[in-house]
Amino acid sequence: MSDTILAVDETALLDRVQAPEGQGRPILDAATRQVVGRAPEHTVHDLDDAVARARAAQPGWDALGHEERSALLLAVADRIEAEAEPLARLLSREQGKPLNGPNARFEVGACSAWLRATAATPLEPEVVVDDGEVHAELHYRALGVVGAIGPWNWPLMISIWQIAPALRMGNTVVVKPSEYTPLSVLALLSVMNEVLPPDVLLGVSGDREVGARLASHPDVDKVMFTGSTATGRRIIEASAGNLARLTLELGGNDAGIVLPGADPAAIAQDLFWGAFINTGQTCAALKRLYVHDSVYDEVVEALAGVAAQMPMGPGLDESNVLGPLQNKQQFDIVAGLVEDARSHGARIVTGGAPAEELGELFYPITLIADAADGQAVVDEEQFGPVLPVIRYTDVDEAIARANRLDHGLGASVWGDREEARRVAARIQAGTVWINSHGGVHPMIPFGGVKGSGYGLEFGVEGLKAVSAPQVING
Numbered sequence: 001m002s003d004t005i006l007a008v009d010e011t012a013l014l015d016r017v018q019a020p021e022g023q024g025r026p027i028l029d030a031a032t033r034q035v036v037g038r039a040p041e042h043t044v045h046d047l048d049d050a051v052a053r054a055r056a057a058q059p060g061w062d063a064l065g066h067e068e069r070s071a072l073l074l075a076v077a078d079r080i081e082a083e084a085e086p087l088a089r090l091l092s093r094e095q096g097k098p099l100n101g102p103n104a105r106f107e108v109g110a111c112s113a114w115l116r117a118t119a120a121t122p123l124e125p126e127v128v129v130d131d132g133e134v135h136a137e138l139h140y141r142a143l144g145v146v147g148a149i150g151p152w153n154w155p156l157m158i159s160i161w162q163i164a165p166a167l168r169m170g171n172t173v174v175v176k177p178s179e180y181t182p183l184s185v186l187a188l189l190s191v192m193n194e195v196l197p198p199d200v201l202l203g204v205s206g207d208r209e210v211g212a213r214l215a216s217h218p219d220v221d222k223v224m225f226t227g228s229t230a231t232g233r234r235i236i237e238a239s240a241g242n243l244a245r246l247t248l249e250l251g252g253n254d255a256g257i258v259l260p261g262a263d264p265a266a267i268a269q270d271l272f273w274g275a276f277i278n279t280g281q282t283c284a285a286l287k288r289l290y291v292h293d294s295v296y297d298e299v300v301e302a303l304a305g306v307a308a309q310m311p312m313g314p315g316l317d318e319s320n321v322l323g324p325l326q327n328k329q330q331f332d333i334v335a336g337l338v339e340d341a342r343s344h345g346a347r348i349v350t351g352g353a354p355a356e357e358l359g360e361l362f363y364p365i366t367l368i369a370d371a372a373d374g375q376a377v378v379d380e381e382q383f384g385p386v387l388p389v390i391r392y393t394d395v396d397e398a399i400a401r402a403n404r405l406d407h408g409l410g411a412s413v414w415g416d417r418e419e420a421r422r423v424a425a426r427i428q429a430g431t432v433w434i435n436s437h438g439g440v441h442p443m444i445p446f447g448g449v450k451g452s453g454y455g456l457e458f459g460v461e462g463l464k465a466v467s468a469p470q471v472i473n474g
């Protein structure tokens, strides 16, 4: 009974945003491959129109002031909470992630949580010199129009990460969701726009060409981008034309180092979710695990034990906590990396072949033991349910291996806390977690180094990143 009611609600939400019958691009359910809905095919022309509207609305939004904007963001958070279940169901069908576990319901919950934290975070002017002769203050003003370009893995949460601070600081925002997951993002924006004034937040559902236009648009002041390193480079090139400021959250290939003395049974569950949250399709997931020889076999065994207890299947089935790959392209990358590892002598501990019985895009949790640096499954971002586990004997050597790639989003060290903190200081990554991996918090800055991009999101640093600093001197 309750299922029927929820299905109706989700359809109503979908109908608000999808293209009319007979138009649009079909979006398939990642698990069942049935049509979820029709994505509107907006053009570069539509994008130009959206930017013009956002530009026109910006001064009025800015003039509301922090207090009123924060109150509206809190009201938006409440609206999202009221629509949480249909949003989670639509997200689950379109993206593939299950309702339960750290997945669709969790993601929608994070949207409200981030909005509330952003609304509650003050960014006060700073007095930088006050010596009797000079009084200088640093203020933070709105930039203007912010372009938000997102990926398909955490489409709602990452959109909110981009939108919330930008709106809070008095900018208006044009969102270009991934072409793989436009419907859930457009539905989220539709819910938010029940509360927000017109044209403060606009969504344009289009392809890469539309994304490229948003990044290069002369009337866009800042681009928040989360996606691949390759696209990030193109956005940097585009910014040479419009001088847009950039926040780039790009790909990762996070290393974890398990120190000698770590307790395999105690860390196995957290290692598992560090690697396999969202079925491994997470930017800051653990993607290569270096384990000291003294605990290597036990860690592999403990991880395999946890993997065996985690049900995978269609997201709307309440019992599942792991889902399919979101798209065929990503599925092929994952399958290819596993085959390559096998051909190079790596030992497949669990998984290792498509889970065809579950559906076209399902690939089981795959632990690859005796993997080695230089193999593609280690050196390339898998972005799927695969974890290579590499043996080491010397901690200095493990640190060097963790640092050898051109990625630097996250990393983790497992074992004695003080020893782990010393190791963490030597790792080249924007975040190093100790005895956990991948947890984010709305007040803790998050961002990458090296090929993983630049700029910080969240907290006060995140607000500064969508602001124009202005000095008042005198």
Ligand code: NAD
Residues within 6 Å of the ligand: 149, 150, 151, 152, 153, 154, 158, 176, 177, 178, 179, 206, 207, 208, 209, 210, 211, 212, 213, 215, 226, 227, 228, 229, 230, 231, 232, 234, 235, 248, 249, 250, 251, 252, 282, 283, 284, 381, 383, 409, 448, 452
């Ligand atoms: P992608 O780079 O292919 O696409 C991301 C977005 O960019 C899409 O909306 C796309 O339409 C748009 N786009 C494509 N070409 C463009 C261009 N020339 N100019 C402007 N926009 C353009 O990435 P993806 O496949 O959707 O996402 C997977 C990647 O994202 C992985 O590498 C992953 O690690 C990374 N990611 C990073 C983070 C992070 O916070 N660092 C988070 C999630 C995903």
